[in-house]
């Protein structure tokens with residue numbers, strides 16, 4: 205070792221010794237300070253007592269995923285900023301029980317038309333190469349609650365957007381070896397009703413995630429702990445929670461969730477079924493129903509847009525009930541099959557008006573007005589409000605009516 209190197213080593217060693225010595229001094233200082241109202245980590249006792257080790261929202265923040273009188277479980281889109289839904293507010297929809305699963309006992313099996321059926325533990329899955337991606341999840345019947353009397357943007361809150369972490373299903377499928385002739389997968393959850401769904405093999409091989417992470421922590425039990433499928437852009441019902449079994453098959457299996465409850469029956473008796481991708485949709489979240497404009501002048505219009513068919517390319521806003529439209533700014537990064545925040549500066553003149561938003565996705569598909577959607581279905585516009593048929597994949601433009609006193613109402617109430 206030459207002199208220069210030795211000198212440098214000594215310097216590092218001395219610095220370390222000094223750091224340790226300094227730490228000692230600091231600890232001593234804290235001990236002295238403790239008598240003056242601090243503990244060993246320098247936290248005042250009144251703060252330490254309030255700290256439980258797990259934080260909760262401030263008592264002044266009243267965001268909740270309940271929307272009485274409708275089913276609880278809707279994300280309060282009107283109160284949110286950015287595009288990520290905190291786990292506590294991720295919408296929740298479940299047909300059976302809420303299983304309590306010990307991850308140590310959980311297994312995922314892949315079998316059927318494969319060369320080598322396999323079973324994984326959670327630990328084994330976590331050893332595999334993972335991905336982390338931002339995607340929205342939206343229930344097939346989202347927005348029906350807005351049509352049927354929801355007063356706020358929470359009527360569209362059966363959608364949430366999270367950063368999901370897990371293994372691509374294609375990674376697992378390459379391990380088992382998919383046999384010629386397989387064209388669908390049948391996926392099953394570990395709840396009491398064994399919720400199951402057929403999914404085209406093409407989608408399973410493309411971007412389907414077997415996820416264990418949600419916004420930096422394990423999935424919440426309500427959202428599928430310890431393991432769920434995230435099928436980007438496909439309607440909620442496909443995204444099997446508590447997933448435990450995937451069978452490679454050669455046709456769709458006509459499970460209860462694809463033939464009984466998730467088809468849309470038209471008035472002529474025909475039904476649309478096996479609808480998978482959620483259509484483009486946008487909702488202005490501020491100003492929106494139930495909120496009040498504090499007065500004429502500057503207000504920023506903000507909202508969310510998303511499409512199950514790719515990235516959002518364009519959002520336009522009308523502040524005069526559709527007479528004129530202006531392009532809103534898209535807040536980046538604009539991610540595929542993810543909520544996208546849009547913003548538009550607006551000066552309110554204090555007169556009654558109606559706000560609208562419409563979006564376009566990367567395939568050039570757009571949002572219809574309720575009148576256009578009704579025409580396509582051959583029904584009068586108020587049919588949507590009266591019908592007892594399930595309303596699936598509803599994406600008509602949401603009108604928000606601004607009254608002269610600044611109060612805001614759901615424009616669907618006036619159909």
Ligand SMILES: Nc1nc2c(c(=O)[nH]1)N[C@H]1C(S)=C(S)[C@@H](COP(=O)(O)O)O[C@H]1N2
Pocket residue numbers: 294295296297298299300341342343344392393394395398399426427428439440441442443444445446
């Ligand atoms: N195992 C299982 N997975 C399920 C369901 C279910 O009832 N059981 N419901 C589906 C439906 S209809 C929706 S909309 C989404 C909702 O996901 P979330 O509750 O995590 O928001 O989960 C889907 N996955």
Ligand SMILES: [Mo]
Pocket residue numbers: 297342343344345440441
């Ligand atoms: Mo759903």
